[in-house]
Amino acid sequence: MNKKWLATPYLFWAVAFIVIPLLMVVYYGMTDKTGAFTWENVIAITSPEHVKALMLSLLLSLISTIICLLLAYPLAMILVAKHASKTSFIVMLFILPMWMNFLLRTLAWQTLLEKNGVLNGILSFLHLPALNLINTPGAIILGMVYNFLPFMVLPIYNVLAKIDINVINAARDLGANGIQTFLKITLPLSFPGIASGITMVFVPALTTFVISTLLGGSKILLIGNVIEQEFTTASNWHLGSGLSLVLMIFVLLSMVISSFFDKDGEGAAL
Amino acid sequence: MNNKLIDLQHISKSYDGSIILDDLSLYIRENEFLTLLGPSGCGKTTTLRILGGFESPDQGRVIFGGEDITKLPPNKRQLNTVFQKYALFTHMTIAENIAFGLKIKNKSKAYIDDKIKYALKLVNLDGYGNRMPDSLSGGQQQRIAIARAIVNEPKVLLLDEPLGALDLKLRQDMQYELIRLKNELGITFIYVTHDQEEALTMSDTIVVMNQGYIQQIGTPERIYNEPENAFVADFIGDSNIIDSIMLHDELVEILGAKFACVDKGFGNNKPVDVVIRPEDVELREPGKGSMEGVVTHLIFKGVHYEMEVMANGFEWLVHSTAMFPVGTKVSIHVDPYNIQIMNKPVSEDEEAVAINE
Known part of the structure; x- marks a missing residue:
């Protein structure tokens, strides 16, 4: 029996909420206020303030991604090495914050880092000089790492857990020490998870405007903030869409690179 | 095949309170094909993992060529x-797999290339060097795994149920292949399996294990023909295991009938277990044997007929090339040297073994 018709609702969903909005972004991005075709909104990315925002975005999300990778990999290895019962508890600890509202978690960091916030409160209690934490690129990176770390841990954990312990044993058996085994066997076999984790951290970090607004203040503009402002305060949907299209190119680029390493979609299984 | 190469001394190992190996001692000679045989959970794989260095024993020592290697990590051991x-x-790729151990040891490229060629030839997979493992069949992958191990010229090759995942025909071919390999390489093979046929076909020495204990060590012929207890008899091939009484030397009472045998020294009127292999049970015309019975089942097995004969309250398993239809009255005869007498299990462990199996 042909059951293809069962897919109809999903098809409708995809058209209504993915294809049409996407086409609208393309339409707005490629037209001016009179509705005439133009490249101007896309080319606008080359203006100095936009280039600056884009470069800062790329830099901060790159740094966050690297930090996430460095934190997540050892953690995933520890999780895999532990017994299953203990693992589920530790994994739980990691997933638990994700059940809380994203805004709430970021706001909590704002309270912690503020000039008169919790951290500086503790420092002044200890008679130490107050630190300028909030509204710095460092605070934004912290927010990105904190929010997106689980998305790096889980895909890496997934691929590591799938590696047959005897493959590791075989490498040891053939004379490789612990470091050689890691570099020649474990690491290459986990590339799909790393690739998938990098995409899942890099893409949201690159496009975020919430984290930079809450933890970066109004002084630090990321490309996400620029686009958001075009849609809200400036009410220039055309320019906002044009810049979005440019950003989309970077997102697609990172996904292409990722899928090159993750051919079987192993790391994507969350 | 004389020198002791490996000596396992009083090895004990337990996981989460359950004992896997209990005071196991065993030595392995140079150039021997030794098989650890037993049901799952008998401790055979743990023994192999202790030899390989992937587990460390709770107690006991592993001596390799006179040196204590109990604490040595796997990469420092001369076995693969x-x-x-x-x-x-x-x-x-296949070639990279095979080269792995040699590259770690910083061998020259020419040496490695030579070795890859030699190893692929040895396992009959010439020209497969550039393939990826996934593109090979199970049997081919297993041969690559063997090639990858032997290029390192280990003194001992440990094989952990290497044929377990292969189908029957391939398994039989690989058995001959392994015997050939062992003869060509002239090294010691320690082989773990639960398949008694594999063990009988390939081994110089079989170590039958159960529940962390060694049940019997011997040549395949000895293990098959002269099992030391009911577990070994039952695990190796089909057998009739019957409660009997040793009346005196060379005479045993089986199910009320007297049989001449060749065993001595069991004492008088002593309860024993008797093992008679199904192919050793001879069916004769009524009145011409030691015990009267009637055929209850008959199955054609190809090489022979398998029959069940009810006699004196016991269902005898019989293999014979002569066919006796169901309902035929027969008389059972067993030649004295085909009757294997065993002491009743003394310890609880052995008892549990006999019941479980």
């Missing part, structure tokens, strides 16, 4: 392992 599910490196 062939794992159950091949454990090939899927991100490397």
